[in-house]
Amino acid sequence: MRAAPTILHLDMDAFFAAAEQASKPSLRGKPVVVGGLGPRGVVATASYEARRFGVHSAMPMGQARRLAPNAAYLVPRFAFYRAISGQVMELLGRLSPLVEPLSLDEAFVDLEAGGLAGDSAGARAVGERLRAEILATTGLTGSVGLAGSKMLAKIASEEAKPNGLVLFEPGSERALLAPRSVRIIPGVGPATGDHLRRAGITTVADVVEAGEDELVRILGRSHGASLYRMALGHDDRPVVAERDAKSVSVEDTFDVDLHDRLRIRLEVERLAERCVARLRGAGHSGRTIVLKVRRYDFSTLTRSETLRGPTDDPLVVREAAERLLELVDTTGGVRLLGVGVSGLADYTQEDLFAQAGAEAGAWGGGGPGAGGAEAGTGTSGAAAGVGMGMGVGVGEGGAAGGAGDAADAPPTATETATRRWAPGHDVRHAVLGAGWVQGSGLGRVTVRFEEPGSTVPGRVRTFVVDDPELEPADPLPLVPGGVTGAEGAAPVAPAAPVVRAGE
DNA sequence: TCTGGGGTCCTAGGACCC
DNA sequence: TCTGGGGTCCTAGGACCC
Numbered sequence: 001m002r003a004a005p006t007i008l009h010l011d012m013d014a015f016f017a018a019a020e021q022a023s024k025p026s027l028r029g030k031p032v033v034v035g036g037l038g039p040r041g042v043v044a045t046a047s048y049e050a051r052r053f054g055v056h057s058a059m060p061m062g063q064a065r066r067l068a069p070n071a072a073y074l075v076p077r078f079a080f081y082r083a084i085s086g087q088v089m090e091l092l093g094r095l096s097p098l099v100e101p102l103s104l105d106e107a108f109v110d111l112e113a114g115g116l117a118g119d120s121a122g123a124r125a126v127g128e129r130l131r132a133e134i135l136a137t138t139g140l141t142g143s144v145g146l147a148g149s150k151m152l153a154k155i156a157s158e159e160a161k162p163n164g165l166v167l168f169e170p171g172s173e174r175a176l177l178a179p180r181s182v183r184i185i186p187g188v189g190p191a192t193g194d195h196l197r198r199a200g201i202t203t204v205a206d207v208v209e210a211g212e213d214e215l216v217r218i219l220g221r222s223h224g225a226s227l228y229r230m231a232l233g234h235d236d237r238p239v240v241a242e243r244d245a246k247s248v249s250v251e252d253t254f255d256v257d258l259h260d261r262l263r264i265r266l267e268v269e270r271l272a273e274r275c276v277a278r279l280r281g282a283g284h285s286g287r288t289i290v291l292k293v294r295r296y297d298f299s300t301l302t303r304s305e306t307l308r309g310p311t312d313d314p315l316v317v318r319e320a321a322e323r324l325l326e327l328v329d330t331t332g333g334v335r336l337l338g339v340g341v342s343g344l345a346d347y348t349q350e351d352l353f354a355q356a357g358a359e360a361g362a363w364g365g366g367g368p369g370a371g372g373a374e375a376g377t378g379t380s381g382a383a384a385g386v387g388m389g390m391g392v393g394v395g396e397g398g399a400a401g402g403a404g405d406a407a408d409a410p411p412t413a414t415e416t417a418t419r420r421w422a423p424g425h426d427v428r429h430a431v432l433g434a435g436w437v438q439g440s441g442l443g444r445v446t447v448r449f450e451e452p453g454s455t456v457p458g459r460v461r462t463f464v465v466d467d468p469e470l471e472p473a474d475p476l477p478l479v480p481g482g483v484t485g486a487e488g489a490a491p492v493a494p495a496a497p498v499v500r501a502g503e
Numbered sequence: 504t505c506t507g508g509g510g511t512c513c514t515a516g517g518a519c520c521c
Numbered sequence: 522t523c524t525g526g527g528g529t530c531c532t533a534g535g536a537c538c539c
Contacts, residue, residue: 035507042507044539057539062504103510103539187512189537222513223536246511253507288531298506304532338508511538518531 002148005123005167006112007239009145009153010092010130013162015105017047019084020074020424022139022478024436025450026457031055031071033064037423038255040335044076048162072438074424080475081105084138091133095126098239105142108150110239120146120167127165139452139478148173149235155184173233178205185230192219192227207231244344245282249290250274251338257296258334268325271339272318284344285312291324292338300336303327310345317341420472421445421465428473432461440465452478 012018016034021027031050035043041061053068065073085104092099092107096114101107117123127144134142141163145156148170155177160166168176177184182204183193196202199218201210208231216224229235250271258264268291279286290304303324311317321339421427421440427447428434435449438460445465450458463470 038507039504040506042505044507058507060505060507063506065504106539187537191536220514243511247509249509251508300534302533306531336507340509509539511536513536514534516532518529520528520530521526 001170001173001233001236002112003170004112004117004119005146005148005153005170006110006117007147007150007153008095008109008111008123008127008130009147009150009157010088010107010109010134010142011145011154011157011161012088012105012134012140012142014045014047014051015140016045016076016081017050018140019081019478020072020077021047023080023426023452023475024424024448025452025454026448027072031068032074033061033068033071034074034076034424035061035064037061037073037075040253040255046071072424075422077424077475078104083475084140084478087137088134088142091130091137095130098241100239100241100243108153108239113239120169124165124167127167131163131165137479149233150237150239151186151230151235152176152233154186158184174208177231177233178203178208180204182207182227182231185227187223187230188227192223195219204231245284246344247290247340247342248275248279248282248284248286248344249292249338249340250278251292251336253294253336254334258337259330261330264330264334264337265322265325267337268321268339269318271337272321273314275339275341276312276314276317279317279341279344280312284341285310286341286345287311287343288341289317289320289324290338290340290342291321291328292336292340293325293328293330293334294336295330296333296335298335301328306343310343426473426475428471429461429463430469434473434476445470452476453480 017032020032020034021030029049030047031053032047033043033050033055034045035041039062043055043057043059043061043064045057046055046059046064050064050068050071053071055064055068055071061073064071081104085101088105089099089101089107092109095116096109096111098110098113099107100109111117111123111126117126123146127146131142131144134140143157143160143162144165145153145158145160145168146165147153147156147168152168152173156166156168180203181193182188182196182202185204185207188196195218196207199210199214201207201218207215207227210218212225212228215228218224219227252267252271254267258267287308287310288304288306290302292300292302294300305320305324307316307320317339421437423437423439425437426434427437429447429449432447432449434451435447435458438446438448440446443465444462445467446460446462447470448458448460
């Protein structure tokens with residue numbers, strides 16, 4: 001615990017939703033929900049206006065639509081958020097060499113390591129200046145917590161939301177924490193909270209009173225001891241700038257449960273290819289292949305296999321995943337499949353001897369090219385993450401589940417159009433200029449023509465989906481002269497991960 | 504319209520080895 | 522020939538976080 005509040009925690013306010021509102025003037029001040037739009041989608045981020053209806057992160061989309069039927073429902077645009085996040089992280093980097101990003105919208109900064117802020121007044125000034133710079137650079141607001149430890153800085157930023165700054169004076173931490181729910185302590189989730197409540201422990205003061213031995217008895221060695229320390233305000237975890245990745249994984253939830261064993265196998269193969277592409281993209285190889293299966297009843301299991309040496313060979317990973325699938329009973333149906341690689345080595349170069357060992361017993365050697373050539377076969381059919389579903393104010397039921405279990409049905413025209421014109425994505429019309437997709441379906445796409453700089457909502461026009469004058473476009477900068485988010489942006493939505501953010 | 508996707512860390516049992 | 526005591530690796534599951 002430091003003598004001065006020199007650990008800063010930044011948390012952007014309702015990040016994804018705020019970024020969409022900044023880029024779409026007609027949505028400012030209105031409820032906006034960003035998340036998966038398929039039949040099994042969940043909320044990634046709700047704007048503060050939407051939260052007033054009771055909508056929150058991780059809530060099933062259907063429930064959100066019942067609570068806030070008039071909100072705008074948008075699919076996440078990660079390349080866009082990543083670009084904004086990069087600007088924010090760059091500003092943090094000017095404060096200190098020690099910046100620890102936790103996600104796109106959240107990070108710790110060690111102000112002491114940056115030689116800034118020797119006392120509370122100085123820390124507060126740095127925090128306020130940062131908030132002003134973030135607003136000027138990105139057009140978005142963030143909340144700042146300042147304290148002598150990570151835990152308290154994070155609690156402080158939570159308290160500062162939205163668009164505020166809270167500083168906890170070192171020395172005040174125990175009194176601050178005592179009356180609060182144990183759930184504010186990081187690592188205490190629903191299960192641990194219930195467990196503690198059954199033991200009569202609901203506040204942080206109760207934790208301190210129970211004592212370390214009792215907590216260890218209830219929660220186990222590691223969890224019990226660390227909770228006790230946190231409750232006392234003891235947290236000396238350092239801000240760590242770079243952490244090595246430990247695993248890479250991809251998974252898909254399907255709009256409709258899969259039953260057909262061939263189709264399931266095909267999806268596992270496709271996931272293995274995607275996983276390896278990401279693994280290679282990060283310059284890694286790994287030893288342990290993990291297959292994840294979520295069944296129709298939501299029960300989830302994993303099966304893993306450790307190779308003799310690390311690999312980044314698509315064929316090796318694919319064959320391991322296929323072997324693992326053979327161990328799983330899928331009768332009844334499968335709602336999710338995933339493939340992951342852990343035990344990462346930070347080199348891509350194969351250890352040839354280990355590789356030979358790993359492949360012994362498998363048929364064929366197959367160079368890296370052999371597996372890679374298969375990428376792109378098949379269709380993504382009913383993967384929820386692909387961004388199916390209808391847009392704002394458009395009826396539903398057209399595309400979802402239509403592909404069923406057909407092993408190699410090509411995408412229907414509706415599916416292609418839905419992906420090309422995902423709600424929220426930017427477009428450009430040859431005559432009318434920049435706009436964004438408000439909704440699509442039944443062969444039509446509705447566009448609102450406006451830009452981030454506009455002060456009044458733009459007008460709306462509807463086109464046929466194959467109108468030659470209309471094309472997908474990159475996001476425009478939120479602030480004049482700002483970053484566009486074009487780098488790596490894919491207006492045609494890939495199967496994007498949905499991360500919860502901006503709580 | 505009931506439950507996403509990508510991670511991290513911990514626990515616990517069994518195999519295996521000395 | 523009625524039972525050791527680690528240590529490490531592997532597998533599986535679960536809690537938690539954003």
